[in-house]
Amino acid sequence: MPRQRSALVALGLLLAAALPAGAACVTSAGSWKNIPLAPQAGAFTVEFDATPARAGIDGVLGLSRAAAAGYASLAAIVRFNSSGRIDARNGGAYAAAASIPYSAGLTYRFRLAVNVPARTYSAYVRAPGASERLLGSNYAFRTEQRSVASLGNMGLYASAGSETACTVAAADTTPPAVSMTAPAAGALIAGSVPVSATASDDVAVAGVQFKLDGANLGAEDTAAPFTAPWSSAQAADGAHTLTAVARDAAGNAATSAAVPVTVDNRAPAISGVAASQLSSTTAVVSWTTDEPSDSQADYGATSAYGASSALAPAPVTSHSVALSGLSAGTLYHFRARSKDAAGNAALSGDFAFATASPPPAPAPAPGCSLVGAAWHNAPFAARTGAFTAEFDAVPSGAAIDGVLGLSNGPASGYASLAAIVRFNSSGLIDARNGSAYAASARIPYAAGSTHRFRLEVNLAAHTYSAYVRAAGGAEQLLASGFAFRSEQASVGSLGNLGAYASSGNETVCVPTVSAPSADATPPTVSITAPASGATVSGAVGVTASASDDVALAGVQFLLDGSPLGPEDASAPFSTSWNSAAASNASHVLTAVARDAAGNRTTSAPVPVTVANATTAGGYDQAILRDRPVLFLGMDTPDSGAQVDLSGHGNNGVYKGGTPASATLPNGDKAASFNGSSQYLTVAASPALSVPASGALTIESWIRPSTLQFPRTENEGFVYFLGKGNPADGYEYANRMYSLSNSANRPNRISDYAWNTSGGLGSGAYFQDPVSTSQWILVTDVINMRDRSSSYPTGYISIYKNGVLRGKVRLDQYDVVPGTTQSPFNVGTRNYNSWFQGAVGKVAVYDYELSAAQIAAHYAAMTAAPGTAADPPSAEPVSQEFRAPQRFLSPALADGVNDAAVFGPRAAEVRVFDAQGREVFHAARPAGGSPIVWNGRDAAGRLVESGVYIARVKKDDGETSYQSFAIVK
Incomplete structure (x- = not known):
């Protein structure tokens, strides 16, 4: 292990016969002996020689804060133990990294590397003629000394036998290492700057002396970081050399590499200040300097100036600054500023110039007047x-x-x-x-x-x-x-x-x-997207460019000759086309541009092919055919966003983490929320609010993963979707109660509508047993259009799995729903409660779905392979489903019809089953008989029982939808 060199204390314990010159020895045989050291509070290394008088003694040698009088006084301890081995103290017990025996009369060299702040040490021992061996690594000070702050004594004690210790002299001949760190070589110096250096030594640095051109620069710095201030103004301008001399306590010294610098404390000299090229609004200010420097001018109507030109940083000796935006016929004061590379700034005296007077206004032409x-x-x-x-x-x-x-x-x-x-x-x-x-x-x-x-x-x-x-x-x-x-x-x-x-x-x-001139020139128009021959699917942006010699009034897009959305009255001209509502076939897009005079032009036709993928069970097609204003598949939580499949741009964003994935009855994916933080939010849109004289339908598939929700409102319920919060106002929401709740409503599912200010809401509900594996289609209707004596301001109703389960007056609590800026949230309403479970296929319609449409949506989901949904209740939906006949036509509902006869204005009829498959298609030629469907498909086979949707295109191009029930 390398030695720690911040300090060195040399000691030795030797036999008296083998003492080196100048060494001091002590011997212990049943009494404490001490050798004082220079106190050490940091990291240091101590070495000493020790000799046991015989084998099997019991003698300790250790470091203490002061003279030791007992074992507990020692912090770092080595020992000749009574088993004939050498060991060391590690906190509360003796230990050894290796088994090291000792022999009587042999001298052993010990080295202790001590870290007082850490209260640890490492011990090494070397027998005569052998290599040094590790005795203990990072051993803790003896427990009683775990807070000692310094060590300044070595104590020894032999309780059995005797031991002797002697000091060993050690010389330090290694000079320090030193280098300048500031300023940089070649630096340009002005004013007062710091001078700094780094220095290190194998033992310790005693000090660093900075020198300027070989002469001392201030006093020696005796502690790191080594630095000194230098006021360069006391040195002559020009080249100078900085060095640093480091020394250690043994007197070894080293000089750093020289750092050349240049002192420049003189500001540029400004001369030749002048103004030229004067006009009523501009001027050019120029001057010269005796050294390269930057350029800037102050100017204004008084000697206080008030304005400055932009700084031109390029160092030059010939300066020119252009001033603009000046007032005509005005006296301006100005002065010049320049600063050299060393930062020395110069400022000229005050000068002045006058701008030219404005030119006289030209005389008006004949028949014209100058107006003020x-x-x-x-x-x-x-x-x-x-x-x-x-x-x-x-x-x-x-x-x-x-x-x-x-x-x-x-x-x-x-x-x-x-x-x-x-x-x-x-x-x-x-x-x-x-x-x-x-x-x-x-x-x-x-x-x-x-x-x-x-x-x-x-x-x-x-x-x-x-x-x-x-x-x-x-x-x-x-x-x-x-x-x-x-x-x-x-x-x-x-x-x-x-x-x-x-x-x-x-x-x-x-x-x-x-008199006004007649406009007989028609506009020009062309479709710019999609491209001719393109294959499209989902929501498609249709755009056109149009122009007119006077002004355009609007552009109407057409699909197969029928209007595609309303006319666009302003550029850029565009509309969103939900291609899923069209058949997978070839179609033609055109655009008709109209000007204010009534002139019209139709663009060249753009053929496209619709190729929408059929989802499992055809559920998405069934929904899109009913024209929702929002349709969220709830199937892309991993992306963090959910695209509005209706094409209306009401896209959603997942918040609070990524929901897990769940599977709907038809195999499609849904989002499973954790019940504590996860939800999906859609920005507020008027299309998602109940119209003042209209209706709104909200559909969602839910499957709770618990019947006792962990984060509920006060009465024990959670909102699984809704619009409303205290800041933006309230509109409507769906809630589900926990199995056990203070209102005694076990797992009730309800829909509510509120006044925008909140308060009590009008609500409809159903309350059935629920299981955590059960998918439920919840459909809400809020209708403010169809009023009667029973429903003076409209009604709110709720369906379960396509079956009407509740319908109440909207004015139950004087509720008149309104439009707010509240977002549409799924998984929560206003972040006070959180639905734990899966939510899939959320749709909103800006009208009331019929009972047949709602039943068809349920059938479209449950007819697909996958987990079975909860079966419909036996409660009838409408007269259509109670009728005993095999086939019922809404136009001829006399109970005996076996065919649907469409009115004389029906030009084309397409019939689709609950999976979105076309089972019948017919067109009526001009003057021909009405279209009749006898309940058979194109192959002549009688279709299965179920709900069917007819898309009827009238002779004026308008399209409507009808629902039928086939009962075998």
Whole structure:
């Protein structure tokens, strides 16, 4: 083991006949003997020689804080034991790393490497003519000395026999090692800087003396870290050398490698300060320095300056700084700043220059007037119908505030104007739309540039559109269908152009007024996505580009000639297409662009192929055919996100950790929440709130993993989905009670709706025995549209596994649901309770699903392979399911029909089973007989009992859905 060299104490125990010169010896035979040492409080090494007088003695040798008078005084101890072996003390007992015997009359060299702060030591022993051996490694001080702070004595005691100890002199001839650490070689020095070095020694460093050019720099530093301050101003500018001399206690010394530095304490000398190239808004300040330095100028209207140019850091001797944004005809004070590489800064005296006066404004052209802060009016023949007014205007500056508008008679204030355009103080052109200024595009203006304005006015509608064209540019739409200023909302005629500039000036020319020109040019339009021939699935973004010589009114997308969503009235033109609602086949997308004059253009058709993967049991197709506004598969918790399969962008994010995976009855995946922190959240959207005069349906599949939830609300229930919290307001939620709860509602499942302020909610429920392996389809309906004497403000109902189980008045507690900014959460509602179990296939619809649709959803899930779901209750759903006949048509429900006859406007009918498979397809030719389905598939086989959905396309292109029940 290498020796610790921070300190060395040499001792020896030798026979008197073998003492080296200068050594001191003591002998113990039944009494304590002590040799004082220099006190040691850190890490140090002690060596001594010891000789037992005979074999089988019992003698200890150890280190203590002061003279030892008993075994407990010793901290680090070695021993000749009575068994003829050498050992050492480790805390509360003697031990040895190896069995080392001793012999009478032989001298043994001991070395103890001691660490006082750690209260440990390692011991080594060497017999005459042999190698050193480890006796004990990192042994603890004797227990009674476990808090000793220093050691300054060696004690010995032989209780049987005798032993002798002698000191051994040791010389230190190794010089320290030293190197400079700051400043760096070649550094440029100014002012006061620290000088530092590192030094080490095999024993201990006594001190470090810094030197400048060979002379002492301050006093010797006797403790690490070794450093000294140096005021370089006391040295001459120029080259110098720094060194450090380290010495140890034995007088050994070493000098570091020299570090060359350059002292520079003189600031640059500034001369030749001048201002040139003066204009009304700019100037150039220049000066010279006698050494390379940076450049900056202070300037302002007084000698306090107040502004500075950007710092030019490049070191130069010839300096030039450009100033801009100055005021015309103004006296400016300025001064120059320069700083050299050493950081010495110089500042010039005060100087001054004056900017040039602004050029006189050009005289307006004939028929034009210069307008300032006084109203200017240019009358024309009054108009009472539609007309066009054109005029030129020139702003005097880049950020004036000037309006130009049409009025009924001379204008004397802003409120006199009806149709208004403006050069605003932000450097942009805008127009008045009712009570506020706005613009259809960002149109900047430039000082002195002529702008041609064209206003298309419709007095009957009290609206106008505005266009502007800068000199040499193309006309741009500024305002489309803007309303007259609010104060002029009922004006009957306009016959004046009024102008006013509250800041700056504007030149306005006499307007020309004419009847509006007819727009006969149709727009241009093309579909930009998806690409022609593309294969698509799921939610598809459909986009188009369109333009018009006047202005576009909107773009309508079409799928196979039928509208695909509403018309998009503003660019960028796009819509989201849920391709899962279309058949897996070829389809054609087109876009129709329309302008305000009614001109229309249809884009080139874009053929695409729909190829949606069929999910297990066709459940997803069954849901998507019913057009949800949100559909979450709950099958991708590992990704941290859940895509809204409905195509409406109501995507979810998993929070509080990653839920485990569960399996639905049809084999699809679901998310299993831990009941303590995990949930999924969807940002608030109006589509997820109950419409004021409409309905909302919420569906979810749940499977609790416990019947006694660990984190519940006060009455012992948890919310497994809902919208509502104290900060954003309350809407609706689903809850499930624990088996044992204070309300005595074992495993009740209910849905509730609240006022946005909270309080008591109206709710429907069912209460059946539940098992942890049971999947349950929970469907809620909140209807504020269908009101009656029984349901004055609407109703809330709940279905279990496709069967209606409860329906109550919505005004049960004066509840009127509203729209809030609360997120839609699954697994919790407002983070006070947590559902422990699996949740799958969550869907929201912005209308009330029929009983047949809800039953079809249940059938679509349970018809697939996998874990069986809870069977439906025997309670009937509707008259359809009670009918005894084999086939029932809602149109001909007389109890004897064996065929479904569709109305005369049904142009095409497709019938799908609960798994989403098409079983019937027919189209009616023009003038042909109504379409009839006799309950057989394309091969003529009678279909199985169950729920079927018919998609009916009418002769006007509208599509509707009907449900049927087949009962054999």
